[in-house]
Amino acid sequence: MLLPVRGKSIGLDKGKCDLPFLSHAHGDHTSGMKSKEKIISTEATLELARLKASAVSHPGTELLNAGHILGSTQLWAESDGYTTLYTGDFRVRDGIYTKGATPKEADRLIIECTYGDPSFSFPPLEETYSQISRWVKSNSNAILVFGAYNLGKAQELVKILNEYCGVSPIVAQESEHFNQVYEKHGVKLDRIVVGTEEAEEEMRGPFVAITTPRIAKRSFASKLSRAFNRPAYSALISGWVQKYRSNVDTGFPLSDHSDFNDILSYVDLVNPKEVVFVHGDGSHLMRALNKRKGTLFASLGGSSP
Numbered sequence: 001m002l003l004p005v006r007g008k009s010i011g012l013d014k015g016k017c018d019l020p021f022l023s024h025a026h027g028d029h030t031s032g033m034k035s036k037e038k039i040i041s042t043e044a045t046l047e048l049a050r051l052k053a054s055a056v057s058h059p060g061t062e063l064l065n066a067g068h069i070l071g072s073t074q075l076w077a078e079s080d081g082y083t084t085l086y087t088g089d090f091r092v093r094d095g096i097y098t099k100g101a102t103p104k105e106a107d108r109l110i111i112e113c114t115y116g117d118p119s120f121s122f123p124p125l126e127e128t129y130s131q132i133s134r135w136v137k138s139n140s141n142a143i144l145v146f147g148a149y150n151l152g153k154a155q156e157l158v159k160i161l162n163e164y165c166g167v168s169p170i171v172a173q174e175s176e177h178f179n180q181v182y183e184k185h186g187v188k189l190d191r192i193v194v195g196t197e198e199a200e201e202e203m204r205g206p207f208v209a210i211t212t213p214r215i216a217k218r219s220f221a222s223k224l225s226r227a228f229n230r231p232a233y234s235a236l237i238s239g240w241v242q243k244y245r246s247n248v249d250t251g252f253p254l255s256d257h258s259d260f261n262d263i264l265s266y267v268d269l270v271n272p273k274e275v276v277f278v279h280g281d282g283s284h285l286m287r288a289l290n291k292r293k294g295t296l297f298a299s300l301g302g303s304s305p
């Protein structure tokens with residue numbers, strides 16, 4: 001999607017334009033960014049995404065915290081007296097290392113709706129952190145394998161395990177680039193990298209590991225159980241566990257996005273004349289808002305991790 005602002009066409013998480021805006025470093029938002037020399041973004045986002053571009057600003061625009069992952073921002077822009085807020089992926093609530101998204105009033109709101117179905121209703125984050133902690137502590141003699149995406153969720157989970165359980169988990173090599181950027185920006189992560197001597201030592205006893213959801217299945221836990229001769233269980237960390245759970249022992253509804261009611265409350269805070277839903281199915285939200293306000297709405301397709 002392109003946004004004309006004071007003589008430039010700004011690409012919203014889209015490289016093909018005069019000047020792209022990159023909201024955060026997840027792969028489905030970085031398309032076409034590699035060849036760019038200048039990107040409206042944060043240093044942390046460019047480092048996480050391994051982009052060489054310079055982080056720049058543009059007249060009439062402002063970056064606002066999005067609360068999604070390290071470095072994530074929204075873009076607020078004013079052009080010809082009309083204001084727009086694009087959220088990118090965003091989380092309304094404060095997380096263990098993130099502040100909730102900062103709203104700003106705008107005429108038009110372009111808002112992410114990955115969890116725009118009313119069946120998604122996430123418990124308070126503190127409650128989910130405590131649930132994870134109870135599960136880890138009640139299985140202290142077992143091997144526990146968490147499935148969490150390498151960027152964002154994995155770092156949130158390391159923090160939870162450090163602070164709520166006193167555990168340093170074993171993490172995948174693939175998450176190390178991201179872990180190091182997080183630490184550079186002040187998020188301390190006590191962890192052990194798989195394949196190191198320290199990890200070998202840790203794996204002589206019960207241990208906690210984080211890998212991707214694709215690997216962290218019950219079948220993988222069974223293999224570990226046979227190899228290390230102790231019980232092993234798997235858990236998925238994702239908002240999607242409220243709808244789907246495949247081949248894992250348990251799941252925790254921890255998401256770095258906003259749920260249905262969070263999205264509606266954010267629309268109220270921005271107080272727009274027009275709302276455009278992106279990255280998900282906005283039809284339920286559109287119906288809910290039209291009933292309340294009779295505002296102008298449009299919906300676009302798309303997906304987001």
Ligand SMILES: [Zn+2]
Binds near residue numbers: 026
């Ligand atoms: Zn994302």
